[in-house]
Amino acid sequence: MADRYHHGNLRQALVDEALKLIEAKGPAGFTLSEAARAAGVTPAAVYRHFEGREDLIAECAVQGHRIFTAAMENAFADGQPSPLSAFEAVGRAYLAFAKAHTGHYIAMFESGLSRHATPGLAVAADRSAAVLERAAAKLSETIPPERRPPASIFSAHVWAMSHGVVELFARGAPGANAPFSPEDLLEAGIGIYLRGLGLLPPDA
Structure with missing residues (x-):
């Protein structure tokens, strides 16, 4: 050939x-x-x-993390009026990326590859995670230091919610027939979480 x-x-x-x-x-x-x-x-x-198929998938994931990082950074810095609105924008950017770049998303999060499969993948994954951590740190600044969760834990919880919403609505999964949009579902989940941290009043 x-x-x-x-x-x-x-x-x-x-x-x-x-x-x-x-x-x-x-x-x-x-x-x-x-x-x-x-x-x-x-x-x-x-x-x-x-070197092989896993190396090819790792490169797909590296490129995905770069696109993902840029999308979340743009959302976080796009003239948002408050840390809360910026944080919510990052969540929406997460969902939009998963929908627009499904192959990248699967390679990044569903391929079973360790983030340390290649040095380039580790660096790219760390950069994308850092955007969500910065958003979490900024939003939690009003919590007294002794009660403030580590930004890495805070962001991991929100990442887990975001990933769950993506999985629920992806590829004809059961959530596709839910009466809520993925964006509304994620916003509601983040709101409940933030109320639990005392970052939102009960009626917000």
């Missing part, structure tokens, strides 16, 4: 095809040979750029 791609863009072509396969079949549902065939190259050509 003649390679369709020049050496300079084959790596990205393989990533793009892998993302389609991940979305269609799941991270464990395709082979490296399928990715190569979809990109129009021989399986041997893949090894010029990736």
Whole structure:
């Protein structure tokens, strides 16, 4: 089979095809040979750029984390009138990313890869997590220090809620027929959580 791609863009072509396969079949549902065939190259050509299938999926995740970080940073810094509105905007950006970049999202969070699978993945994952931690730290500044949860715990709780909403509504899951939108469901969950921390009055 003649390679369709020049050496300079084959790596990205393989990533793009892998993302389609991940979305269609799941991270464990395709082979490296399928990715190569979809990109129009021989399986041997893949090894010029990736050590194996997990390495290819890791690169999909790295690129996803970069897009994810930029989206959340834009939401956090987009002229929000208060830390609360900024925090809610970050949550909405999370849901929007999962919907618009499903293949990336699956590679990042559902592939079973450790965030330390490659040095680049560890760095990219840490950067995206740091955005949510900054938003959590800013929002919790009004809580007395002795009662203030660590930003890493605070952000992890919100990440868990966000991830749960994505899973509930993703790919024809049961939540797809729920009477609530994913955005409304996440906002309500965050509101309950923030009230528990004393960051919102009971009637807010």
